[in-house]
Amino acid sequence: MDGFDLVDVEVTHESAPDLLDSLGTETSVGDHISSVQATRIQAGQPDTELQSLPQLDEESVKLLEHQVDAAYRALFEMDGKALLADEVGLGKTIEVGMILKEMHFRETDGSVLVMTPAQLAKQWQGELREKFGLEFVCNYDDEFDGFDAHDHIIASIDTAKSDRHRKTVLKRDWDVLVLDEAHYVKNEETDRYDLIDRLTYTYAFFLTATPIQNELTDLYNVVSLLRPGLFGTRDAFHHYFVNSSQETLVNRNELQERLGEVMIRNRRAETDIDFTDRTIDTRTFEPTPKERELYEAVSEYVKNAYSQDQGQKLVLMLLQKEVVSSPVALKETIEKRMDDQSELTHTAELQTILDLIDEVETVTKQERLLDIVEEARENVEMGRVIVFTQFRATQREVLERLAAEGYTVHAFHGGHSSSEKEQIVEEFEEEGGILVSTDAMSEGRNLQFCNIMVNMDLPWNPMRVEQRIGRVHRIGQKRDVFIFNMALQDTVEEYVLDRLYHKIDLFQQSIGELSSILSRLEESGSSFEDEIFERLVHANSEADLENDFDAMAVDLEEQQELADKLEEFNDGVFQGFDLGATDD
Amino acid sequence: MTDAAIPITQTAVEQFTRQYLSAVGCRIDADGERWDITVPETTETDVVSGNLTLWCTRDVENDDGGIPLHSESDFFQRLLTEAQDRTLTGRLKLDAEAGDVDMPSWLSGGAVEVADVEFFPVYDRTAVVFLFEVSIETVSEYQREFLQPVAVDTRSQEPLAGLEKRFLDVTSLGTEFEGASQVKTDPDEISTLLEASQDIVENRIQPEIDETLDDASRVADVEVEEFRQLQEQRIEELEAERETLTEQIEELSSQADDADADERITILKERRELNAERENIEDELSDLRRRRDQGFPEKQREIRNRHALNVRVSPVTVTEIVYEQGEAEVKLVDGQQSSTLTVGYGSGVGLTEDVTCAGCEESLGEHRPVQHVQNGPRCEECS
Numbered sequence: 016m017d018g019f020d021l022v023d024v025e026v027t028h029e030s031a032p033d034l035l036d037s038l039g040t041e042t043s044v045g046d047h048i049s050s051v052q053a054t055r056i057q058a059g060q061p062d063t064e065l066q067s068l069p070q071l072d073e074e075s076v077k078l079l080e081h082q083v084d085a086a087y088r089a090l091f092e093m094d095g096k097a098l099l100a101d102e103v104g105l106g107k108t109i110e111v112g113m114i115l116k117e118m119h120f121r122e123t124d125g126s127v128l129v130m131t132p133a134q135l136a137k138q139w140q141g142e143l144r145e146k147f148g149l150e151f152v153c154n155y156d157d158e159f160d161g162f163d164a165h166d167h168i169i170a171s172i173d174t175a176k177s178d179r180h181r182k183t184v185l186k187r188d189w190d191v192l193v194l195d196e197a198h199y200v201k202n203e204e205t206d207r208y209d210l211i212d213r214l215t216y217t218y219a220f221f222l223t224a225t226p227i228q229n230e231l232t233d234l235y236n237v238v239s240l241l242r243p244g245l246f247g248t249r250d251a252f253h254h255y256f257v258n259s260s261q262e263t264l265v266n267r268n269e270l271q272e273r274l275g276e277v278m279i280r281n282r283r284a285e286t287d288i289d290f291t292d293r294t295i296d297t298r299t300f301e302p303t304p305k306e307r308e309l310y311e312a313v314s315e316y317v318k319n320a321y322s323q324d325q326g327q328k329l330v331l332m333l334l335q336k337e338v339v340s341s342p343v344a345l346k347e348t349i350e351k352r353m354d355d356q357s358e359l360t361h362t363a364e365l366q367t368i369l370d371l372i373d374e375v376e377t378v379t380k381q382e383r384l385l386d387i388v389e390e391a392r393e394n395v396e397m398g399r400v401i402v403f404t405q406f407r408a409t410q411r412e413v414l415e416r417l418a419a420e421g422y423t424v425h426a427f428h429g430g431h432s433s434s435e436k437e438q439i440v441e442e443f444e445e446e447g448g449i450l451v452s453t454d455a456m457s458e459g460r461n462l463q464f465c466n467i468m469v470n471m472d473l474p475w476n477p478m479r480v481e482q483r484i485g486r487v488h489r490i491g492q493k494r495d496v497f498i499f500n501m502a503l504q505d506t507v508e509e510y511v512l513d514r515l516y517h518k519i520d521l522f523q524q525s526i527g528e529l530s531s532i533l534s535r536l537e538e539s540g541s542s543f544e545d546e547i548f549e550r551l552v553h554a555n556s557e558a559d560l561e562n563d564f565d566a567m568a569v570d571l572e573e574q575q576e577l578a579d580k581l582e583e584f585n586d587g588v589f590q591g592f593d594l595g596a597t598d599d
Numbered sequence: 600m601t602d603a604a605i606p607i608t609q610t611a612v613e614q615f616t617r618q619y620l621s622a623v624g625c626r627i628d629a630d631g632e633r634w635d636i637t638v639p640e641t642t643e644t645d646v647v648s649g650n651l652t653l654w655c656t657r658d659v660e661n662d663d664g665g666i667p668l669h670s671e672s673d674f675f676q677r678l679l680t681e682a683q684d685r686t687l688t689g690r691l692k693l694d695a696e697a698g699d700v701d702m703p704s705w706l707s708g709g710a711v712e713v714a715d716v717e718f719f720p721v722y723d724r725t726a727v728v729f730l731f732e733v734s735i736e737t738v739s740e741y742q743r744e745f746l747q748p749v750a751v752d753t754r755s756q757e758p759l760a761g762l763e764k765r766f767l768d769v770t771s772l773g774t775e776f777e778g779a780s781q782v783k784t785d786p787d788e789i790s791t792l793l794e795a796s797q798d799i800v801e802n803r804i805q806p807e808i809d810e811t812l813d814d815a816s817r818v819a820d821v822e823v824e825e826f827r828q829l830q831e832q833r834i835e836e837l838e839a840e841r842e843t844l845t846e847q848i849e850e851l852s853s854q855a856d857d858a859d860a861d862e863r864i865t866i867l868k869e870r871r872e873l874n875a876e877r878e879n880i881e882d883e884l885s886d887l888r889r890r891r892d893q894g895f896p897e898k899q900r901e902i903r904n905r906h907a908l909n910v911r912v913s914p915v916t917v918t919e920i921v922y923e924q925g926e927a928e929v930k931l932v933d934g935q936q937s938s939t940l941t942v943g944y945g946s947g948v949g950l951t952e953d954v955t956c957a958g959c960e961e962s963l964g965e966h967r968p969v970q971h972v973q974n975g976p977r978c979e980e981c982s
Contacts, residue, residue: 020899021816022737022906024808028797029913035793037688038786038917044776045622047689051770051916053682054730056615058604058746061670094741244739244818251820 060091065113067120076146078113079288079490081281082106086113088279095218096241098197100226101281104489105288107222108139111193112147114220119149123218124191126166127151128184131195133171137437138461139195140169155434163187172199176210189216197221200240201233211240226278231257231264234274242277291466291492293484297500297517299509300379306342309371310506313338313345314551316364321552332548337406339508340472341380341413342372344406380471380501381416387499388422388449391467397447398422401462403454403483404471410451413471423448429455454479456486463491469499473508475544477516507551514564515547515571603730603746603767607670613655614772616668616675619682620647632656633665646677689780690919693765693947695720700927701761701949705968706976707931714937715930718944720923725753725784726948728766729796730916733804735811736909739818743811747803749796750920753784756795761949762920770918782919793914800912812908819906823899830887830895837884844877922946931972938972956981 065087071078081101089097089110099107111129118124129151131139136153143149152159154170162168162175162183172194175184192214194200200207221241226234235252238245246252258265283290302310317331330352337344349365349372384402392398404410407428417424425443427436427450436455443450444464454474456462468487474480488496502508546567554560605611617627623644626637634653642648652665653674666674700716707713728750735743750762769776782789851870855863890897927944930937943952954963957974958981961967971982 020820020903021812022819022903022908024812024908024910026801026808026910026912028801029911031793031914034687034914034917035786035790037686038782038784038789040686040688041779041781042686042689044689044691044778044780046685047687047691047780047918048770048774048776049619049622049682050685050687050689051730051918052605052615052618052772053679053685054687054915055603055605055746055770056607056611057679057683058732058744059607059611060604061607064608244814244821247817248821248824250824251817 067116081286082110085110085279098221098278116147127191128189129169129193130172192216192219194221197223292495294497299502302503305375318552339506341409342375343412344408346372347408399447399465400449400467402451402469425450427452462486466494467497475547510564514568688917692921711933714932717928719925721925724924726920728918729914731800732913732915734911737815749799765947815906822902841880933972936973
């Protein structure tokens, strides 16, 4: 990599007078060979075996080869500073557990700080305790007395960066830092990034399934936190690795080589894990005439309002998503906006929509959901089903309806505290029944004990869909997994499902594969969601809309073909690193 | 590049300890992790005396006075130091019996197989193998250390790569040699060979040096850039401060115009103070700008000096090796065809002369393996 001045090198050949003086000494060959052997052993690396492995309870944790390998490499080949970037569901937490166990065994874990998103802190604590016998205090525990009061702490990154704790966190020299969901610190302008940048630590292990979320800069930022200078200056990095005119990669081999010093990425396809089968059952339902009328009214409203004021995009997008989730979700948003006298225009039209909502007597998706859960109650252990929706209002209504029908129900959403969430998952496991969850469940939490999932509505972000699936279809899932997608006919949801998600085989993909498909598509700056919305509001007719979605599907297919080719290339050259496009 | 270091596994620790203690005359009665050592009075070692019990584990409960044996145990470290200091120079002889006759893999290829090899030693030759300890150090990288063997023929000073490999084999754990071991080559000659070997080792480690140099330079560059940005930020701050002061001074000047005599004196005094402050800022600004325009040479130098690489190469053992030079008769078989090749060979050294293709007369090797043997060895193109 050019663009920098080389520092000086001084090579010193040390003389060895004692060595030369001993040349005439008479001795035995055996003695000399012992000396050579001792010299070779002295120069050897300290025992690079995972010595703590035999101490692990096989009942509590079943280690897989790629996990042991990752822990070994992170500790011994990367000098204890590594980015663990396995695809989702391959057990990055287990890898870190092994690393921490080994460090505990070697007594190099004097002070350890594990930083996670808030909702995962308790789960980390539980896993490290149950699987590895490692005791950590969590910032949500009653006995937590601050970052200077304990040596082994699990905390949410936002607690650590808060004004109350920041100073104490930064004051300490940590032996080990673990950062879960490291892509949260990819933006160098945030307080989170600043906190990690200023932390002092000897060993660090960062975890993410999506090292490149949007652009190569993400990778630069995360890697530079871990190994400052590995990629040189930001400018030099961009200049050297990115062809700015085409926004493609150059000098890929060198990038891969450098990444290899710090990043470990296992892919599902390369591991020997026998994942259970995944069956997708997409059910499209004819909406009632009133639901149809409501859908058309909302779509028309969104289209008109957007053409007049693009500043309302997010709210309008929300309405368009809510109308296919449940009328009650839509109603709540519209009423709130009208009460707030927010920027929504055309209040008369909105009032009409509210009237239409009131006229909807049968909510088709909810009725059909009953078919699925009833089938599960009869055929699946403890009738466990997890139902995902994006909206709290939908969640409430579904919960009420299911409870009224006599089902055991559990609610999970972002409003619960971490310990409450922990409790909810435990109860769901013990009592069975139906867990209705928002996407607050999406990251990190494991629900392998459940094998049926229903997408009551579908996020327009495919990554989020895969994250939902990843909660149940991961290592430890012993049964085949069934995913039910619910959609209303001739709605945006059906287009997204049929024309887009099925085209890219979303429901059989993993995030690693998906990201390579999406990264190029999103290079233009607009997200997948934006693309969908823009097509929806700009179509002049049904036929136009279908054509637009078909065009997007063709784009996706092209990206997929490119991604497939790239993956083939990666397999040979990149040893599994997923770096997006290249023009080398 | 071969690193001669032996990984310090528990198996290696136990194997070396057993071998060394036996060599100095101790008896070992092993029962699982427990080793009872009987040490005769005549034993030539300071590490053990009397009888003792070793425990091959880290978690030893020392109720019975047992000594832990593992890579970091004090006992093992002392044992290692004693063994290492015993005799760092020595001589050994590699004859044909000391190992099989090794043929390179390129002598067979396609359907060709090496059916038989016979070695006919003609005379002895001498080589010297130096083990060099190499360390590459810089502030931003972990220190890299490795052991590098270099074997050179005493007469020709040519490097003998095959012999280096053989040397590592015979000095790996579990090998046994007997007999006297006094280096016979003249010390001055050894010194000359050492100098030649130092050049060889420096060339070999150059890729590692270059790689570390790139890494260190890149880190230094980031540090320089961060410093530059910090100074840019300081310049902007100073400019803003100067701007504010200028406004305040102008404001005071207009106030002074309208003020009465007493007030005027106070205002002018205040203005003088602000002027002085502004001058200080201007001085600092111009100094910063000047240094920026020059590229902060002192800071750059300081940063780059701090990141400079320090490479140390030290010879740690010298082994004179006597090997047999002669000819090997190699019988190559290709289906029904066979051919016998006679080629220069040294025990432990391997082939000592080129084998050429009977067709094109180009040298055969990894890049051009033997593919057929009809009328002599032939490469693929000449088959």
